[in-house]
Amino acid sequence: MKVLNVIINLINAAVLAGTPLLLATSGEILTEKSGNLNLGVEGQMYMGAIAGLAGAWFAEQWFGTGGMIPLIIAVIFSFIMGCISGLIYSVLTVTLRANQNVTGLTLAIFGTGFGKFFGEVLGHKAGGFVAVGQETKAMFGNINFGKLTETPFIGTLFFRYNWLVYFALIIAVIMGWYLNKTRSGLSLRAVGESPGTADSAGINVTRYKYGATIIGGGLCGLAGMYMSMVNQKGIWVTDCVSGYGWLAIALVIFSTWSPLRAIYSSIIFGGLTVMYMRIPIPGLPTAIYMMFPYIATIIVLILTSIKQIKEHAQPASTGLNYYREER
Amino acid sequence: MQDTKPTTVDNVVEMRHICKSFGTVQALSDVHFELRRGEILSLLGENGSGKTTLMNILSGIYFPDAGDIFVNGKAVTIRQPKDAFDLNIGMVHQHFKLVDVFSAAENIVLGLPGGMTINRRSLSKHVREIADQYGFEIDPEKKVYDMSVSEKQTVEIIKALYRGADILILDEPTAVLTPQETDKLFDIMRAMKKDKKSIILITHKLNEVLAVSDRVTVLRKGEYIDTVQTKDATVQSLTDMMVGRSVSLEIDRPAPTNVKPILKVQSLTVLDQEGSKALDDVNFEVNGGEILGIAGISGSGQRELCEAIAGLYPVTGGSILYRTVVDGHEVDENVVGLNPNELVKKGIALAFVPEDRLGMGLVPSLDMVDNIMLKHYRKKKGFLVDRKSPRKIAERLVEELQIVTPDVFTPIRRLSGGNVQKILVGREIDTAPRLLMVAYPVRGLDINSSYTIYNLLNEQKEKGVAVIFVGEDLDVLMEISDRLLVLSGGRVTGIVDPRVTSKQDIGLLMLGQSIDKEKGADAV
Numbered sequence: 054m055k056v057l058n059v060i061i062n063l064i065n066a067a068v069l070a071g072t073p074l075l076l077a078t079s080g081e082i083l084t085e086k087s088g089n090l091n092l093g094v095e096g097q098m099y100m101g102a103i104a105g106l107a108g109a110w111f112a113e114q115w116f117g118t119g120g121m122i123p124l125i126i127a128v129i130f131s132f133i134m135g136c137i138s139g140l141i142y143s144v145l146t147v148t149l150r151a152n153q154n155v156t157g158l159t160l161a162i163f164g165t166g167f168g169k170f171f172g173e174v175l176g177h178k179a180g181g182f183v184a185v186g187q188e189t190k191a192m193f194g195n196i197n198f199g200k201l202t203e204t205p206f207i208g209t210l211f212f213r214y215n216w217l218v219y220f221a222l223i224i225a226v227i228m229g230w231y232l233n234k235t236r237s238g239l240s241l242r243a244v245g246e247s248p249g250t251a252d253s254a255g256i257n258v259t260r261y262k263y264g265a266t267i268i269g270g271g272l273c274g275l276a277g278m279y280m281s282m283v284n285q286k287g288i289w290v291t292d293c294v295s296g297y298g299w300l301a302i303a304l305v306i307f308s309t310w311s312p313l314r315a316i317y318s319s320i321i322f323g324g325l326t327v328m329y330m331r332i333p334i335p336g337l338p339t340a341i342y343m344m345f346p347y348i349a350t351i352i353v354l355i356l357t358s359i360k361q362i363k364e365h366a367q368p369a370s371t372g373l374n375y376y377r378e379e380r
Numbered sequence: 381m382q383d384t385k386p387t388t389v390d391n392v393v394e395m396r397h398i399c400k401s402f403g404t405v406q407a408l409s410d411v412h413f414e415l416r417r418g419e420i421l422s423l424l425g426e427n428g429s430g431k432t433t434l435m436n437i438l439s440g441i442y443f444p445d446a447g448d449i450f451v452n453g454k455a456v457t458i459r460q461p462k463d464a465f466d467l468n469i470g471m472v473h474q475h476f477k478l479v480d481v482f483s484a485a486e487n488i489v490l491g492l493p494g495g496m497t498i499n500r501r502s503l504s505k506h507v508r509e510i511a512d513q514y515g516f517e518i519d520p521e522k523k524v525y526d527m528s529v530s531e532k533q534t535v536e537i538i539k540a541l542y543r544g545a546d547i548l549i550l551d552e553p554t555a556v557l558t559p560q561e562t563d564k565l566f567d568i569m570r571a572m573k574k575d576k577k578s579i580i581l582i583t584h585k586l587n588e589v590l591a592v593s594d595r596v597t598v599l600r601k602g603e604y605i606d607t608v609q610t611k612d613a614t615v616q617s618l619t620d621m622m623v624g625r626s627v628s629l630e631i632d633r634p635a636p637t638n639v640k641p642i643l644k645v646q647s648l649t650v651l652d653q654e655g656s657k658a659l660d661d662v663n664f665e666v667n668g669g670e671i672l673g674i675a676g677i678s679g680s681g682q683r684e685l686c687e688a689i690a691g692l693y694p695v696t697g698g699s700i701l702y703r704t705v706v707d708g709h710e711v712d713e714n715v716v717g718l719n720p721n722e723l724v725k726k727g728i729a730l731a732f733v734p735e736d737r738l739g740m741g742l743v744p745s746l747d748m749v750d751n752i753m754l755k756h757y758r759k760k761k762g763f764l765v766d767r768k769s770p771r772k773i774a775e776r777l778v779e780e781l782q783i784v785t786p787d788v789f790t791p792i793r794r795l796s797g798g799n800v801q802k803i804l805v806g807r808e809i810d811t812a813p814r815l816l817m818v819a820y821p822v823r824g825l826d827i828n829s830s831y832t833i834y835n836l837l838n839e840q841k842e843k844g845v846a847v848i849f850v851g852e853d854l855d856v857l858m859e860i861s862d863r864l865l866v867l868s869g870g871r872v873t874g875i876v877d878p879r880v881t882s883k884q885d886i887g888l889l890m891l892g893q894s895i896d897k898e899k900g901a902d903a904v
Contacts, residue, residue: 234497236489243479243490250477253441254491254539255462363481363525377441 071323077301080272087265092157095298096164101274105131119188135274185287245368248375398447426826470540648698673861731813744793798829
């Protein structure tokens with residue numbers, strides 16, 4: 054019984070840690086499917102993290118109440134902030150045709166600075182440090198399913214999470230359906246694989262690239278909000294995103310550009326990031342333990358490059374900008 | 381913007397006073413074009429004559445700087461590919477516009493309006509209906525990356541037809557097809573013509589123009605020359621119009637002199653990536669002072685053979701014996717297992733012009749000097765490279781081979797295919813090889829450039845170099861080679877004397893069938 058409990062607890066922790074990864078990975082998959090390799094996820098998450106927290110905090114001040122309203126404002130703010138970061142990236146790479154790698158890395162640095170700077174500003178404003186009220190914090194806590202949660206095994210395994218966990222799952226499933234089944238999803242994939250083909254088939258390449266990158270950025274923003282509102286419980290912590298954005302980019306490869314595979318791979322990665330706290334291995338330094346997700350990424354990279362399946366590869370034109378009249 | 385009315389209603393397309401420039405290059409100036417309903421029109425011109433640019437304007441890829449376009453008698457503006465579809469204009473590009481990881485059906489339906497999701501079953505059915513109507517063979521569920529070139533072309537054509545194209549533009553459709561596939565394509569084109577569709581065939585192959593088209597429009601250097609009825613035209617008259625002066629179409633074949641063995645290939649066997657035999661027990665000899673042609677359907681082992689000899693492909697069995705002089709004695713040295721650098725160190729003077737010019741042959745983003753330096757920099761010892769001598773070679777090549785380039789410091793990807801090939805062949809010949817291997821040296825080249833290359837090869841032959849010429853145009857191979865080796869499925873099906881062997885017999889050898897010995901096979 055004790056072993057089973059440890060395992061279930063680990064799975065609970067893995068899912069909770071994997072959810073922001075799933076949101077950001079879904080966002081980055083959508084972005085890369087349009088042929089934009091956005092390396093700025095870390096920065097986008099920081100921007101979403103501060104926007105969400107600031108939104109909730111200000112909402113509490115304005116409306117004088119915690120709970121649902123600050124929650125909604127936090128979601129909207131972080132999503133829009135993520136969208137703005139995606140828009141910046143799109144303007145630079147699609148319209149101005151700047152190098153995607155450089156733009157992405159710059160966005161990562163910019164967003165990180167943006168988050169930390171306004172985190173400090175907000176801290177000063179709040180007189181020391183920012184923290185949302187209990188009511189708002191509770192909105193990001195586990196949902197009470199009543200009897201369902203009490204059900205042994207099933208309850209503890211499936212019904213002990215906050216709403217964002219289920220939301221992220223639904224987003225991933227919808228995205229899988231969108232990419233594989235819909236007409237518009239087919240067009241988006243064509244844009245990422247071969248923009249020249251998509252263009253000559255009458256698809257508006259620019260619109261798809263903008264759309265996917267902006268929505269993808271919005272999801273990264275929500276992932277950032279998860280870091281500040283759920284992981285840090287509504288308190289601004291300077292290093293709240295702490296490399297999750299980079300992990301999400303690795304996860305895109307791990308899940309071979311499929312949002313459905315991203316579901317289990319984000320749980321595995323979530324597990325790897327929290328395992329050192331749950332199952333200590335005697336004699337193994339924590340620092341090495343914490344390297345596991347990155348080692349796993351390297352192994353997966355090697356494995357996927359040995360076994361080449363065309364459908365599981367990066368969209369062919371990812372990282373390349375498209376210009377119709379290029380000769 | 382002069383006239384606003386088309387001359388006759390019969391013309392489904394009329395383009396007038398079309399101008400287009402790219403930067404400082406005037407690609408089209410004041411070009412006219414007319415297409416009638418239910419005809420096959422050839423658009424003929426050398427490389428860089430602007431024929432593809434003109435059709436890209438009609439299909440919405442480029443926007444003209446000036447000029448009027450009429451479709452079905454109405455003035456139209458085509459700003460993007462979608463506008464062209466809406467006018468029922470479909471174009472099959474030379475470099476296929478297909479998504480590799482999609483199935484045929486997905487590529488065909490791509491970008492079309494319709495419900496949120498795609499009904500794959502009815503889509504496949506509709507695709508099959510179109511295929512049956514015109515005699516295509518297609519599997520709608522097959523992925524594009526699994527397809528042969530001709531299958532991909534089929535998908536492209538059906539894609540245009542599925543969109544309801546009445547005007548179909550085919551950009552050099554036969555460049556990648558075998559003779560049999562070409563005939564099939566022409567049958568399909570005739571079937572479409574019967575169906576009152578108008579077809580524009582962009583090409584520079586004259587025999588195809590004469591075989592399939594009703595009228596011919598000729599462009600030269602971005603200018604409109606003339607439109608003639610095909611029945612009134614001959615190969616010579618079209619060539620003269622295309623080139624702008626009278627050219628001789630004969631390829632020289634000087635008699636081999638001073639023939640002596642240079643390379644002997646004995647029971648050479650290599651495996652492809654899947655582990656099946658790409659070359660199976662290949663035996664032949666190449667002599668200095670002669671051109672050995674290699675014919676075969678594409679993918680019969682030509683690439684593997686060249687790369688094995690050049691030390692770029694792993695050899696499973698057999699030997700490649702290269703005649704060298706050691707201490708005044710002639711010896712056959714087995715070069716199997718040596719890489720290109722070791723070959724150079726052994727003093728084996730081998731030059732290779734690969735089929736993938738800008739991939740394997742040259743570095744596209746480097747200039748002429750740097751590309752030549754790639755072959756030279758090892759010659760001089762020391763830490764710094766010598767840029768002066770490659771620069772001199774580059775300048776000499778520009779002059780001798782009439783390479784058209786702003787200067788020797790222009791990245792070669794900005795040059796036309798013919799000039800790139802001249803640089804590559806020129807660089808290889810400059811190393812004074814004893815064995816020169818060229819793979820598809822005139823692919824995509826215009827008539828003038830092709831004949832420059834033929835002359836260069838003949839010059840080398842007369843110098844006593846052994847030349848291996850891998851080609852796809854059987855007519856050219858039969859005119860230039862002294863002996864012709866035919867590959868089929870990785871096996872040598874015959875080494876024949878092209879002076880006395882018929883094209884049909886060589887065609888049979890290419891298909892893997894043997895011909896009667898008396899007819900001239902095995903005339904080694």
